[in-house]
Amino acid sequence: MATDEGRxxxxxxxxxxxxxxxxxxxxxxxxxxxxxxKRELVxxxxxxxxxxxxxxxxxxxxxxxxxxxxxxxxxxxxxxxTLDDARALAMHMTWKAAVVDLPFGGAKGGVICDPRALxxxxxxxxxxxxxxxxxxxxxxDRDIPAPDLGTNPQVMxxxxxxxxxxxxxxxxxSVTGKPISIGGSEGRFTxxxxxxxxxxxxxxxxxxLDPMGATVAVQGFGKVGxxxxxxxTRAGMKVxxxxxxxxxxxxxxxxxxxxxxxxxxxxxxxxxxGAADQLSNDExxxxxxxxxxxxxxxxxxxxxxxxxxxxxxxxxxANAPLTLExxxxxEDRGVLILPDxxxxxxxxxxxxxxxxxDLQAYFWATGEVNSRLKEVMVRSYQHVSARAAQxxxxxxxxxxxxxxxxxxxxxxxxxxxx
Numbered sequence: 020m021a022t023d024e025g026r027x028x029x030x031x032x033x034x035x036x037x038x039x040x041x042x043x044x045x046x047x048x049x050x051x052x053x054x055x056x057k058r059e060l061v062x063x064x065x066x067x068x069x070x071x072x073x074x075x076x077x078x079x080x081x082x083x084x085x086x087x088x089x090x091x092x093x094x095x096x097x098x099x100x101t102l103d104d105a106r107a108l109a110m111h112m113t114w115k116a117a118v119v120d121l122p123f124g125g126a127k128g129g130v131i132c133d134p135r136a137l138x139x140x141x142x143x144x145x146x147x148x149x150x151x152x153x154x155x156x157x158x159x160d161r162d163i164p165a166p167d168l169g170t171n172p173q174v175m176x177x178x179x180x181x182x183x184x185x186x187x188x189x190x191x192x193s194v195t196g197k198p199i200s201i202g203g204s205e206g207r208f209t210x211x212x213x214x215x216x217x218x219x220x221x222x223x224x225x226x227x228l229d230p231m232g233a234t235v236a237v238q239g240f241g242k243v244g245x246x247x248x249x250x251x252t253r254a255g256m257k258v259x260x261x262x263x264x265x266x267x268x269x270x271x272x273x274x275x276x277x278x279x280x281x282x283x284x285x286x287x288x289x290x291x292x293g294a295a296d297q298l299s300n301d302e303x304x305x306x307x308x309x310x311x312x313x314x315x316x317x318x319x320x321x322x323x324x325x326x327x328x329x330x331x332x333x334x335x336x337a338n339a340p341l342t343l344e345x346x347x348x349x350e351d352r353g354v355l356i357l358p359d360x361x362x363x364x365x366x367x368x369x370x371x372x373x374x375x376x377d378l379q380a381y382f383w384a385t386g387e388v389n390s391r392l393k394e395v396m397v398r399s400y401q402h403v404s405a406r407a408a409q410x411x412x413x414x415x416x417x418x419x420x421x422x423x424x425x426x427x428x429x430x431x432x433x434x435x436x437x
Contacts, residue, residue: 028107028317031343036110039419042412049427052435056106057124058082062152066145069138076145080128080153082162083109086429088122089160091367093167094174095129105129111338112367114422115360119399121371124426126162128153134169146174150181158182159192159378165370166196166242168316172208176201192377195370204373206388207366211336212246213389214365217396219310219334220254222357222414225404228331234308236260236330238267238300239315240279240289243336243363247312249276256310260303263288264315267303268295304328313340320345328354335359350413358415360422361403368395 026034033054040050059081065073079102082090092112095104105127113125130149134142156162166175175197182193191202199205206213223230233256237248240263248258258276260269265288268274274295282292290297304311304320305327313319314336320328325345333349334357335341341349341356349356369392376382383391407417 026343027103028339029103029110031339032107032110034343035419036423039416039423042416043420043424043427045423045427049430052430053084053423053426056081056083056109057085058156059102059106060153060156061102062149064148064152066141066148068141076130076132076149078128078130078149078152079105080126080156080162080164081105081109082124082126082156084113084124084426084430085161086426086433087117087124089124090126090162091116091121091123091165091370092126092128093165094170094178095127095167096132096134096169096174097129098131098133100129100131108338111360113426114419115364115367117422117425118360118403118418119364119368119395120425121367123163123367123371126164127167128164129167129169132169142174143177146177147181150178151185154182154185157193159190159374163192163370163374164194165366172196172198172203175203192374195373196366197373202373202377204369204376204388205383205385206392207369207373208242209246209250210369210388210392211243211363211366212248212250213392214368214396215243215247215312215314215334215336215362216250216254217365217393218357218362218400219251219312219332221397221400222355222404223310223332226355228309228355231255232257233310234259235310235312236269236303236306236308237312237314237336238262238303238319238340239313239337240283241314243366244312244314245276245280245283247314247334247336248274249280251310251312252276259308260298260306261289262298262300262303262315266290267298267300268292269298269303269306270295306330310334312336315340318342320349322348325349331355333357335362338363346415356413356415358418361399361414361418364399365392365396368392 108127116123175194197203257273307329310332311330317339320341322344325348332355
């Protein structure tokens, strides 16, 4: 078996697609179209820094497919961001939107930078200039950005305002994940964690596993991980370990999540919490818990540490947290893996709701958003579970088959222009 060493995010994404295309019997011409990204824009742009000097940044926006609708995907501000990452994540977004049956294609983008090293004014100038550079391919009917690593509602507000200034009127549907005061949706912040919780509870009950009292370890205590931890606790589970980039903490009788959130909001790190044992991110992954939620970065569970993973269920809060080899090793051991393109689709589902609300200028209450999200996530899980049982494949394979089948059919029906 080939190892994961040296594989790029793009090669992994293409491997998953090729395996799915083979299982579906797609012809080579159609595979060629879906294997490649449709459009990519790379920009190099100067930004005035607070000291009066200028610094050139590199950014990109990649669109994988628009066969089912406008492209949709996040913008990532991260020093390790690469064009290949954007290509892989754009393809990932195409399948994610399709598996939950949204009328979107997939996109991704970002800027190579460390937002923590920039002042608020520098970050605003960078965002507005980057938005201007990519404005030729984004908009409410073409490509709708959203937050990702290193970006937040304020960044989305600057993007929306910049695009609106270019248009001469407000275009709130041009981005999602923005503040509620300018057209954002209720329930958007909690949506990724809420979607993960809904699918995890459904899947455990489906497999005869009782969620009540189940122990949980969450890697990553950011936008997805912290909300997932809170909602899994409300669902009756017990979160015994969490981590951030600096390390994690463990307490067998459960953690005080409210105290941990307050600590993070004050600028502290989880390691500063004194009422628990400290552990590394690697140690967290191998704890003896019922549910493991990797909600940090890609490629956290690999061939090197998969043997040590003792969780019965893995709910992928991050994109591609398991490498190809680790995925196979854990599936062979009977671990229930809830795939990322389904489990963490809650964010794009409520982004779709936000886009629809902006286009109609008619907004929904929190309860309606959460209710509609649950309906979509439960229905999507049931479709994936039924497909897996029918074809005797894993949930991941079933999710990819459903997604690729939908995009392939849309591409086939539309035909090739001219």
